[in-house]
Amino acid sequence: MRWLRRNLVGIVAIAVLVYLFIPIAVIMVLSFNKPAGKYNLKFDEFSLEAWANLCGVPGVCSSFVTSIQIGIVSTIVATLLGTMIAFALVRYRFRGRSTTNLLIFLPMATPEVVMGASLLALFLNLRFPLGQITVIIAHIMFIISFVVVTVKARLQGMDPRLEEAARDLYANPRAVFRYVTFPLVLPGILGAALLGFSLSFDDFIISFFNAGTLVTFPIYIWGAAQRGIPVQVNALATIVFLVALVIVLTAQYVNHRKRRALDNPTPIAADAALPRS
Amino acid sequence: MVDGTRQVEDLHLRSLTKSFGDFVAVDDLTLTIPAGSFFALLGASGCGKTTTLRMVAGLEDPTQGSIMIGDRDITALRAFERPVNTVFQSYALFPHLDIYENVAFGLRRRGVKDVRGQVERMLELVELGPMARRKPAQLSGGQQQRVAVARALINQPDVLLLDEPLGALDLKLRRQMQIELKRIQVDVGTTFVHVTHDQEEAMTMADTVAVMNAGRIEQMGHPAEIYETPRTVFVANFLGQSNLIAGRRTGVSGDHTLVEAHGLTLAVPSNRCFSLGTEITVGVRPEKITILDAVDAGRIPEGHNRLEGRVTDVSYTGVSTQYLVDAPWGQELIVFEQNVIVGDRCEVGDPVVLHWSPSHTFGLHPAQGGTAGVDPEAAEGARTAAHLLADGTGV
Numbered sequence A: 001m002r003w004l005r006r007n008l009v010g011i012v013a014i015a016v017l018v019y020l021f022i023p024i025a026v027i028m029v030l031s032f033n034k035p036a037g038k039y040n041l042k043f044d045e046f047s048l049e050a051w052a053n054l055c056g057v058p059g060v061c062s063s064f065v066t067s068i069q070i071g072i073v074s075t076i077v078a079t080l081l082g083t084m085i086a087f088a089l090v091r092y093r094f095r096g097r098s099t100t101n102l103l104i105f106l107p108m109a110t111p112e113v114v115m116g117a118s119l120l121a122l123f124l125n126l127r128f129p130l131g132q133i134t135v136i137i138a139h140i141m142f143i144i145s146f147v148v149v150t151v152k153a154r155l156q157g158m159d160p161r162l163e164e165a166a167r168d169l170y171a172n173p174r175a176v177f178r179y180v181t182f183p184l185v186l187p188g189i190l191g192a193a194l195l196g197f198s199l200s201f202d203d204f205i206i207s208f209f210n211a212g213t214l215v216t217f218p219i220y221i222w223g224a225a226q227r228g229i230p231v232q233v234n235a236l237a238t239i240v241f242l243v244a245l246v247i248v249l250t251a252q253y254v255n256h257r258k259r260r261a262l263d264n265p266t267p268i269a270a271d272a273a274l275p276r277s
Numbered sequence B: 001m002v003d004g005t006r007q008v009e010d011l012h013l014r015s016l017t018k019s020f021g022d023f024v025a026v027d028d029l030t031l032t033i034p035a036g037s038f039f040a041l042l043g044a045s046g047c048g049k050t051t052t053l054r055m056v057a058g059l060e061d062p063t064q065g066s067i068m069i070g071d072r073d074i075t076a077l078r079a080f081e082r083p084v085n086t087v088f089q090s091y092a093l094f095p096h097l098d099i100y101e102n103v104a105f106g107l108r109r110r111g112v113k114d115v116r117g118q119v120e121r122m123l124e125l126v127e128l129g130p131m132a133r134r135k136p137a138q139l140s141g142g143q144q145q146r147v148a149v150a151r152a153l154i155n156q157p158d159v160l161l162l163d164e165p166l167g168a169l170d171l172k173l174r175r176q177m178q179i180e181l182k183r184i185q186v187d188v189g190t191t192f193v194h195v196t197h198d199q200e201e202a203m204t205m206a207d208t209v210a211v212m213n214a215g216r217i218e219q220m221g222h223p224a225e226i227y228e229t230p231r232t233v234f235v236a237n238f239l240g241q242s243n244l245i246a247g248r249r250t251g252v253s254g255d256h257t258l259v260e261a262h263g264l265t266l267a268v269p270s271n272r273c274f275s276l277g278t279e280i281t282v283g284v285r286p287e288k289i290t291i292l293d294a295v296d297a298g299r300i301p302e303g304h305n306r307l308e309g310r311v312t313d314v315s316y317t318g319v320s321t322q323y324l325v326d327a328p329w330g331q332e333l334i335v336f337e338q339n340v341i342v343g344d345r346c347e348v349g350d351p352v353v354l355h356w357s358p359s360h361t362f363g364l365h366p367a368q369g370g371t372a373g374v375d376p377e378a379a380e381g382a383r384t385a386a387h388l389l390a391d392g393t394g395v
């Protein structure tokens, strides 16, 4: 009993982690499966076939590439636009500023089904052919919100004296932006871009409404689910997961090293804290 | 660091005014800061010091007035075009750049050649050579402060502005940095405008001190001059402590103006009397007063100002003894006595007589009331500290 009480937090933590990781583990394990029937639901026989032949099933790889393309293009465009909007909102006073501030939140607050359906209605009304372009336009729309919110927070949190110091040190407005503002906001922009990409890659509902005959990776999986999802999907999902993991771990590592350097200035600083005179 | 040919010029502020809405932060400021001097702008928090510096730096547009260096009008120049650099209150070092790049920033923006040599020499001057590749967050407060100075000074500005540069440091480091800054200023010969609310800091470092109050300069001059001859009640109280006795002008005797106060007649040198009206507040610094046992009253030199009282408090502070003496009309006066006397000191309750030379007396215009410029916390703090020492209960 005493033992339980002392280790309760640890046990709960492990339980939560297990709960979180079981689905991912199942997907990984099943990527090495050779299912007996058409459904890849229980482990029948170990096989590397899906890994050796990633594009073996028609449509898997092309939909994967399509999703990556859409993700990259919409993230880049949304990050550029969103960053500029964030600067405008923080740095300039103009009419409609507070309205814009509010409207920027709308795409995040609107249910995806509603947004997907209304965009579809819009495109149909404009007689705009559905396809990659419409999906990209839709994705840009919701990624922008996240970029604006993140970059805005970063900008507002920045000490205004840093830019003043730069101006004081002979930096003209462009140099201030290039050498001080931008480098300081960059981590926020990168974070927003990563988040935007994963949202885009992941999106099913909005894409589904506006894709026409285009097949993105989530749409492919949804279609395949009717007939039995090919093992290759598990393999690709595992790859995506591992890539994400590497990115997160790298970020953590970099942060950790930075923090360590910040937390322990004493042994370095003590030696010259006082002027030698 | 300064090449001998470079001409250093005076900084002139003319009718400089800054309003934020209805609030006037800096009010019609006119002053000349001599080239190459260490100039301290001293004032309580919120009196407009930072705003003044920001206008000189070009970070704030004056509502009115102009700023000149020599005969060049720089009022319209933008911050990055002015030959002026700032050491910010919180240093504002660029956190994403290392020390070397922080110091090199100004040179790089101006496209100066030989960045490396200059940065290395500058880091040498502030004794931070080995820290060149550290990030600001890895340095101690004192080191960051020196980086901030180096980063500004390397540009050889005509004027270096320092906004409470030592405010964030602890007392010991602050004293050290005061000496350090002064040394650097003498080394480079640049005009330093040093903003502070610490009167001791202003007096020990500066050639010229300007006391600022509510957006205006109250008095300006050599530290000793303002201390010995304050011209306003605010200055008399803000810079050190003063005994101020309200009185009325009654006549003249030779070079002295005679003031009647609570039945006493006090003499003030006419050239140290700054009140033109009948009402005159007579002032004298606590250390100028000699305290005597009432029975020794005969020893008072002819012509000295004198008054009788009763000791209400004695605090031994080591270097000196601080007495509080109740005057007959109920005012409490402060007297500092050097601890050079062998034998008995006055004790609480003793009847005493205070006297001082008229040449140490000053006459002020009473308009502001007797307490302008008094820092209640500091006065209280000093009294408590002295008590603790005297009781032996402290430490």
Ligand SMILES: Nc1ncnc2c1ncn2[C@@H]1O[C@H](COP(=O)(O)OP(=O)(O)O)[C@@H](O)[C@H]1O
Residues within 6 Å of the ligand: B020, B023, B025, B043, B044, B045, B046, B047, B048, B049, B050, B051, B052
């Ligand atoms: N941007 C501003 N807007 C409104 N009021 C300000 C602004 N900057 C300073 N003030 C006011 O002006 C006064 C002087 O401020 P400041 O120059 O910073 O004082 P100090 O540096 O002497 O403490 C203060 O009362 C402050 O509240």
Ligand SMILES: [Mg+2]
Residues within 6 Å of the ligand: B046, B049, B050, B051, B089, B163, B164
């Ligand atoms: Mg200030």
